Amino acid sequence: MPVSSTRLPVRKAPEAAPSSRASGSKGAGRPGLGWAVPGLLFFTLFAIVPMIMVIVLSFTSWQGLGMPSFNGTENWSRLWNDPVMRQGITLSLLLTLFSWMVQTPIALLIGVWSAGRQRARAVLSAIFFLPLLASSVALGLLWKSLLDPNFGLIADIGPWIGFSDGNLLGSERGAFAAIVFVASWQFIPLHTLLYQGGARQIPKSLYDAAYVDGAGTVRQFFSITLPQLKNTIITSSVLMVVGALTFFDTVLILTEGGPGTSTAIVPYHMYNTGFEAFEMGYASAIATVLVIVATGVSLLLVRITGFGAMRSTREGM
Amino acid sequence: MRTNLSRRRGRALAAFTAAIVTSTVLAGCGSGGPDEAGGGGEGTLDVWVYQDASTKVQEELVKRFNKQSDVKVKLTQVAGDSYQDKMRTAMGTPNAPDVFFNWGGGSIANFVEKDMLVDLTPEFEKDAELKKAFIPSVVDSGRVNDKIYGVPMRGMQPVLLFMNTDVFEKAGAEKPESWEDLLALVDTFKKEGVTPFALAGADGWPELMWVEYLLDRFGGAEVFKRIQDGDSSGWEDPAVMKTAETVEDLVDRGAFGKNFASVNYTEDGASTLFAKGKAAMHLMGSWEYSNQQANQPEFAKEALDYTTFPAVPGGKGDIKNVVGNPTNYWSINKKAEEQEAALEFVKFAAEDQYIEDLVANGDVPTTSDAESRLDKHANPEYAKFQYNLVKEAPDFTLSWDQALSAQQAEPTLTNIQKLFNGQLTAQQFVDAMKGL
Numbered sequence: 223m224p225v226s227s228t229r230l231p232v233r234k235a236p237e238a239a240p241s242s243r244a245s246g247s248k249g250a251g252r253p254g255l256g257w258a259v260p261g262l263l264f265f266t267l268f269a270i271v272p273m274i275m276v277i278v279l280s281f282t283s284w285q286g287l288g289m290p291s292f293n294g295t296e297n298w299s300r301l302w303n304d305p306v307m308r309q310g311i312t313l314s315l316l317l318t319l320f321s322w323m324v325q326t327p328i329a330l331l332i333g334v335w336s337a338g339r340q341r342a343r344a345v346l347s348a349i350f351f352l353p354l355l356a357s358s359v360a361l362g363l364l365w366k367s368l369l370d371p372n373f374g375l376i377a378d379i380g381p382w383i384g385f386s387d388g389n390l391l392g393s394e395r396g397a398f399a400a401i402v403f404v405a406s407w408q409f410i411p412l413h414t415l416l417y418q419g420g421a422r423q424i425p426k427s428l429y430d431a432a433y434v435d436g437a438g439t440v441r442q443f444f445s446i447t448l449p450q451l452k453n454t455i456i457t458s459s460v461l462m463v464v465g466a467l468t469f470f471d472t473v474l475i476l477t478e479g480g481p482g483t484s485t486a487i488v489p490y491h492m493y494n495t496g497f498e499a500f501e502m503g504y505a506s507a508i509a510t511v512l513v514i515v516a517t518g519v520s521l522l523l524v525r526i527t528g529f530g531a532m533r534s535t536r537e538g539m
Numbered sequence: 540m541r542t543n544l545s546r547r548r549g550r551a552l553a554a555f556t557a558a559i560v561t562s563t564v565l566a567g568c569g570s571g572g573p574d575e576a577g578g579g580g581e582g583t584l585d586v587w588v589y590q591d592a593s594t595k596v597q598e599e600l601v602k603r604f605n606k607q608s609d610v611k612v613k614l615t616q617v618a619g620d621s622y623q624d625k626m627r628t629a630m631g632t633p634n635a636p637d638v639f640f641n642w643g644g645g646s647i648a649n650f651v652e653k654d655m656l657v658d659l660t661p662e663f664e665k666d667a668e669l670k671k672a673f674i675p676s677v678v679d680s681g682r683v684n685d686k687i688y689g690v691p692m693r694g695m696q697p698v699l700l701f702m703n704t705d706v707f708e709k710a711g712a713e714k715p716e717s718w719e720d721l722l723a724l725v726d727t728f729k730k731e732g733v734t735p736f737a738l739a740g741a742d743g744w745p746e747l748m749w750v751e752y753l754l755d756r757f758g759g760a761e762v763f764k765r766i767q768d769g770d771s772s773g774w775e776d777p778a779v780m781k782t783a784e785t786v787e788d789l790v791d792r793g794a795f796g797k798n799f800a801s802v803n804y805t806e807d808g809a810s811t812l813f814a815k816g817k818a819a820m821h822l823m824g825s826w827e828y829s830n831q832q833a834n835q836p837e838f839a840k841e842a843l844d845y846t847t848f849p850a851v852p853g854g855k856g857d858i859k860n861v862v863g864n865p866t867n868y869w870s871i872n873k874k875a876e877e878q879e880a881a882l883e884f885v886k887f888a889a890e891d892q893y894i895e896d897l898v899a900n901g902d903v904p905t906t907s908d909a910e911s912r913l914d915k916h917a918n919p920e921y922a923k924f925q926y927n928l929v930k931e932a933p934d935f936t937l938s939w940d941q942a943l944s945a946q947q948a949e950p951t952l953t954n955i956q957k958l959f960n961g962q963l964t965a966q967q968f969v970d971a972m973k974g975l
Contacts, residue, residue: 285649285946286627363806370808371798372817391741392800392960480741481800482957497624499949500649 273513279506286500297507307508310488311515317402317487318466318519324406325413325462326455332410333417334447347418354411362475365404366391369476394484397477401485404472409465413458420454421447425536449535456529460520467516488512583611584877584884587626587636589867590616593693596896604887610880630655630872637875638884643681643689643868644767644942650870651683657871659687662882672889676935677865677905680942684768689868692888694902695929696824698748698848698863705842706733706819714844718851725794728819734796737818738959739804743952744940746959748822749789751862751939752848753782759856760934767942774972778855783965785851786958800960807834814838822848824863825925828918829901845921847928861932864941866905898922905929947975 280297284290301307336347353361368375371388380388390396428446437445470489473479479486479494486494492512496505523529588597594616601614615636617625623646629635630650641647650656663670663678673691681689702714710731715721728735739745754762758778765773773779789795796818802808807830813821814835821827831839850858869885871878887893889906897904898912903922907930916922929935940948954971957963963971 287631287649287655288653366803367806369801370803370806371801372808372812376801387796387798389798389801392798392802478742479953480743480956481960482962483953484962494949498945500627500945 276506276509276513279503280510282503282506284502286502290503293503297504300504301507301511306483306486306491307488309483310486310491313398313485314467314487314489316398317405317469318463320402321405321409321466321469322459322462324402325410326459328406329410329413329458330417330451330455333414334421334443334451336414337418337421347414350414351411353408358408358471359475361404361408362472365400365472366476369400391477392481394481397481397485401473401476404476405466405469408472409462413462416454416458416461417451420451424450452535453529456523456527459527460523460529463523464516464520467519468512488515582609582877583613584638584875584880585615585636586612586884587615587617587629587639589622589640590618593897593900593902596893596900596902597692599896600887600890600893603890603892604884608880608883610877612884635872635874637872637877638869638881639872640692641689641868641870642864642937642941644683644937645944645948646941647688647870648683648944651686651688655873656688657873657875657878657881659690659871659885663687666886669886669889672906672908674905674907674930676861676932677929680865680935680937681868689870690885690888691866691905692869692885693867693904694897695866695905695925696826696864697861697925697929697935698752698822698824699827699845699925699928700848701813701821701823701827702844702846703813703816703819703821703838703842704844706731706816707844710819712819714846715849717849721849722792724819725789725792729793733816734799734812734818735794735820737802737809737813737821738795738799739802739809740795740799740956740959741801741803741808742805743956744938745804745809745823746955747939747952748824748862749786750782750955750958751936752822753785753851754778755860755862755934755936756848756851756854756856756858757781757785758854760860760936763936763939763942771973771975774969774975779972780965780969783958783968787961787965790959790961795959810834825903828921845924857933859928859932860934860936861929862936862938864938865929865935903929950975 279290281292281294282290283293283296332350336343336350356364367373369388369391371377371380371390371392374388376385376390377388380386380390385393385396390400424447428450429442432442432446468489469487470493473485473487473490474493477485479490483491488508489512492505492508495501495508586601588594598614601612605611622640626636626639626641627649647656669690677691677695678687681687681691700715706728707713710727710733712724712727713720715724725735738749751763758776758781762773762776762778765776802812804810809818809821809823810827810830811834812818814831828839828843828845831843847858847861850856869888871881871885875881894904894906894909895912895915898909898916901917903909903913903916903925910923910926910930913919913922913926936942940952943951951972954963954968958965958968
């Protein structure tokens, strides 16, 4: 393999290690901490500081006017007893689960397919990619019109899928399903792209060897493609999970959290509390929970999948 | 309410943290010296207005005002979607407007709480001409804690019952005069295979209109007045229960069809349903007329009729009462440097030329002598109907989602939606409202 020749110098590295580390600060090896300053500053100013402010605000009562006044843990005890928040957490977790279950298999299959060299592949891939290019708000409005019970597409196909009056957005399950569907439709292209890239990296020699051993397409997929894509699957899953937990715009446009509060996932509840009801303190408490949960879930994912070990799927090749 | 709904649309999550950061930082600067406090700078008035089709009338007003005044007005037009957010963020800062457009009631309640607005009550008492200039019920519905903070500055938007006369003729139906008529019509139209009332139930506020009128007809305007003044025991009034039960009854009878919960107003779902004759009636703000004129001109010209909401059996409310958006108001920031000029400017809302411009723009002004000018309106008959309705109304109840503070308005809309969807029973609805 041509790769091995470039690896040689690296294998020699241990002997030179002590000196190369010392020279690193002169710019020969890894970049020093100084290189990270612009990024760190930016991150601190626009992520860490606001996050701390949100945590502070969560202990205040503030209608967005004048100075916030501290009210102790009032927001937090209210959070504990808020039925909409409880429902929101359940909905957010369900949305995460369903989005993952719908998006992963489809994106994986399309991605692997589009990594090949079939005819018309490039054209079809470009078409599949389109939903990702449109703005979420435009897509939300488009789907809202398509799902209008009297004049939209749903008026015609509703009876076929169990919504005889086209009352999809007005029913609890229907509205939730609509959100899962629109979100998947919009984001599958992104994950397809990840899988396409991942599948292209798999050395052809593996498939050649499998072919010689008599493995069919299905066997090749499960024994070579899938294990080789392990890290891609994890990356894509983390993106999906965090994306679903902080999902917002489509809900705002498509259902406004309705009917009632049946699709009021946590980010929407947060927005509604902060920018419609102007209860910034309470909204900050919700935001804090969201940050903790989303961070926790993605850390957990990385831990249980062993992604943190940075093990290459191509070791020993 | 139309203006209200558009500001609900299309804002990004990113704004959340950004707004908190900027507003906190700016609020911190707000305690600066008196020089910064006024906003517009020397000899200018910073006036903010909600940007829509009517804004050109305000532009002309400002031009005329500036010609005769030393203090010059600078008009800032804020795009509709974010008006309320921007206002709130700015009000705590040195960049706050001196005079600003608002919806009265709950939209300024938080500002009043923080003592940020000029109390105009003494001015209305002192200046007989100012007091006479506007329809009293319109001035009154903008009050907060019984004080006047706003001068009416745009057209009125009462909620009316619209009818599709084509559908009525086909079914041989008559204009409903009483509640019994209305219920009979529900059966008539159901038999015809037509939805009796178009209802955009995907949004909460069109459902709110039904609740507002029903409560007013059952218990009179006093019930909501008590609630608005912060007396949550107002929700225990038997009229509230009666209202909730009537909503349940209407839904059960199929008055709104089966899929109203999926129908929206913003993408013209309900209005198209109504215009195409798939629904016979539509309870909506007066803007529905111009909306239909724009989207379904044929229908608006030939088959669009309107009437008032009927009385209900055993109801205590005055049948002449109206609900909706009385108008929009100018309010003055207490920190405005040019207080006198600001006052002079807001009084310009009663100026003859301004009223004429409003009429030419299709608005129905709320000044007490506007009637004679309505002949120049594009639809004189419709304009006069609205005008007299409002002028004769003993009470004009401001839409609840504007009258209540934002902290209460949101859960109120959600609960009303749940009541219509059958997610809450009448009893559960009343309990939920009491708990707010």
